[in-house]
Amino acid sequence: MIPALATLLVFQLMGEALVRSLSVPVPGPVVGMALLLLALVLRPATLQAIRPTTQTLLQHLSLLFVPAGVGVMLHLQRLGDEALAIGVALVVSTLVGLASAALTMVWLMKRGALGSSPPSQPPVDGGAP
Amino acid sequence: MTPGLPLAGDAVGRLTDVWVYLSASPLLGLTITLLVYHGAFLVYQRSGLHPLANPVALSVITLCALLWVTNTPYATYFEGAQFVHFLLGPATVALAAPLFEQMARLKRLWLPMLGALVVGTLSATVTAIGVAWALGASKETIASLAPKSVTAPVAMGIAEKIGGLPTLTAVLVVCTGILGAASARYVFDALRIQDPSVRGFALGTAAHGIGTARAFLVNPESGAFAGLAMGLCALFSAVALPLVAGFLLRWI
Numbered sequence: 591m592i593p594a595l596a597t598l599l600v601f602q603l604m605g606e607a608l609v610r611s612l613s614v615p616v617p618g619p620v621v622g623m624a625l626l627l628l629a630l631v632l633r634p635a636t637l638q639a640i641r642p643t644t645q646t647l648l649q650h651l652s653l654l655f656v657p658a659g660v661g662v663m664l665h666l667q668r669l670g671d672e673a674l675a676i677g678v679a680l681v682v683s684t685l686v687g688l689a690s691a692a693l694t695m696v697w698l699m700k701r702g703a704l705g706s707s708p709p710s711q712p713p714v715d716g717g718a719p
Numbered sequence: 720m721t722p723g724l725p726l727a728g729d730a731v732g733r734l735t736d737v738w739v740y741l742s743a744s745p746l747l748g749l750t751i752t753l754l755v756y757h758g759a760f761l762v763y764q765r766s767g768l769h770p771l772a773n774p775v776a777l778s779v780i781t782l783c784a785l786l787w788v789t790n791t792p793y794a795t796y797f798e799g800a801q802f803v804h805f806l807l808g809p810a811t812v813a814l815a816a817p818l819f820e821q822m823a824r825l826k827r828l829w830l831p832m833l834g835a836l837v838v839g840t841l842s843a844t845v846t847a848i849g850v851a852w853a854l855g856a857s858k859e860t861i862a863s864l865a866p867k868s869v870t871a872p873v874a875m876g877i878a879e880k881i882g883g884l885p886t887l888t889a890v891l892v893v894c895t896g897i898l899g900a901a902s903a904r905y906v907f908d909a910l911r912i913q914d915p916s917v918r919g920f921a922l923g924t925a926a927h928g929i930g931t932a933r934a935f936l937v938n939p940e941s942g943a944f945a946g947l948a949m950g951l952c953a954l955f956s957a958v959a960l961p962l963v964a965g966f967l968l969r970w971i
Contacts (some may be wrong), residue, residue, distance in 0.1 A: 591924050598809040605812070616957045617873045619811035626815035644813035645769035647806065648946070651932035652775045653756045654807045657800035658871050659893035661886050663786060663793045668860065668887065675854035679864055680891065681758060683847035684898045687868055687925030688906045691839025691948075695917045698831035 594643035597636075601626040742791060748799020755781045768936055770901045773860070774832065775893060775929055808870060812932075814950050817943040818861075824916065825947060832920055836951050839924040843868045844960060848967050858971060863887040865964040867895045869956040870927040870949055880961045881968060899926025900933035915941040923948025 594709030630636055662669070669676060736770075741747045759777035766772040786796055818825065825832070844865055851861045862883030866874040871892045878888035903922045912918060919941030922930035927949050937940030 595809065598776055598812045601812045601815075602808045616954055617811075617876065617897045618843030618958070619808040619872065620950055620953045622812040623815045623818075624954075626812055627818055630815060631822075634819075636902075640813075641816060644816040647810045647813045648817065648932075648935055648942070651810055651820060651935070652760075652773075652929050654803055654810055654860060655775050655871065655893050655896065655929055656752055656756055656778045656782065657797060657804040658889040659775055660782045660786070660796065662749075662779065662890045662893075663783055665884075665887050665890055669890075672856050672860050675776070675851045676852055676857035676860065676864065676891070679851035679856070680894055680898060682850050683843045683864075684868070684895050684925055685906060686846045687839050688899060688903055688921050689910060690842040691835040691920035691924040692907060692910060692917050693808040693923035694838040694913050695828075695831045695949060696912060696914070698834045699828065699914075699917070702830060707968075713792070 591643050594640040597640055598622075598626075598643070598647075601629070735798070742789070742795065745799035745802070749802055750799070751785065751796075752778075752782065752800045752803055755785070767942045770904050770933070773897045773901055773929075773933075776897045776901075779893065787847050807870075810928075811870065811872075811950070811953075814946040817935075817939075818950070821940070821943040821947070828916065832947070832951070835917075835920055836924055836948065836955055839921060840868060840952055840956055840959070841963065842941050843925055844964060845967070848964065848971075852971050858882070858968065860887070861971065862964070862968055864891055865968075866956060866960050867891040868899075868925055868927060868952065869960070870953050871954060873953045873957055874927075877956065877964070881964050893929065896926045896929025899930045903930065916944045919944030920948045924952050927952065 601621075601622040602619050604625055605620070606618030608618055608621055608625075609618045745761065756774065756778045759774040759781065762777060763769070763772045763774045782796070785791075786793065847864045848861055851864050856864070859882065862881045863878050863885075865881060866877035866888060868874075869877065869892070871889050874892045875885040875889050877883075878885050899922060903918065903926070907913075907918050907921070912921075915938045919934045919938070922934050922941070923945030926933075929932060931942065931949050932947040934945035
């Protein structure tokens with residue numbers, strides 16, 4: 591667990607250092623993720639060493655958002671004053687985001703399938719339930 | 720202290736001392752966060768992972784109530800809770816592991832995913848800005864809303880850049896995650912989308928880490944795609960959102 595945690599921190603650190611030194615507007619941990627992915631591609635054996643720790647961490651990803659969420663206390667005044675606008679904007683844009691991402695992906699997958707593989711077979715007589 | 724009750728007065732005094740010490744040390748904030756989350760998670764499991772019993776929502780409500788009752792300022796609580804908050808960074812890095820395991824499928828689906836990412840992220844941002852503007856929200860609030868579908872640390876950075884309030888953005892990010900995780904099943908079922916990779920990717924695009932957490936619990940394949948979407952969304956948004964949102968905000 592400790593080597594795995596250290597690995598994650600080292601990659602986060604490399605990500606942060608890279609982002610700061612190149613002053614690109616991307617978050618350090620995301621670059622760290624990309625670097626770790628690259629490392630896994632180059633040395634797949636690394637996966638076995640870090641897998642249990644990454645699994646535990648990701649299974650409880652929700653917990654990590656709790657402290658930021660409790661920050662709602664600081665903004666009750668504003669949230670109360672603009673409750674309608676904020677509430678409707680949150681609900682509508684979240685639903686639009688979910689639906690538009692899913693529909694776009696399904697549409698592009700269907701188009702890709704049409705382009706690269708022969709048209710789907712007509713159903714065979716008999717065997718089908 | 721009344722002379723008749725030296726022992727009781729002493730005990731109360733000692734209890735006050737203990738409380739003064741504990742309320743100032745990070746131990747209490749950290750412990751209470753873990754305990755409350757554990758309790759909320761048990762409720763979530765008891766409910767059969769019902770999307771409306773989201774453990775983040777339950778924990779936040781319970782913790783706010785506790786802080787309000789004990790009159791504890793958020794800053795004091797955060798002294799302890801920051802250790803949990805810090806783990807968001809390593810957890811983001813850890814997403815590389817499930818991504819690597821899904822490499823073969825990811826390679827095959829890169830174009831549909833890229834399209835879903837760009838369309839999903841931009842449509843969520845533009846509708847958030849548009850609806851909030853139409854309903855008369857202040858410019859600061861709109862700027863804080865714009866990056867709300869992106870994972871917390873990135874969203875806070877974007878908000879700061881376009882004139883929003885980073886701490887308000889953090890709250891809105893969490894709200895979005897809870898809303899997305901709670902509503903995703905109904906949205907996808909209504910659209911007749913069954914493919915776990917699509918459900919996961921859309922959830923990660925629209926509801927970042929909280930959506931990803933939900934996806935991992937329901938289906939590991941969805942989880943990997945959600946994690947990928949969350950990572951790509953953070954990369955794409957960090958570059959594109961300051962430009963798009965900044966442009967729209969100039970017209971408001």
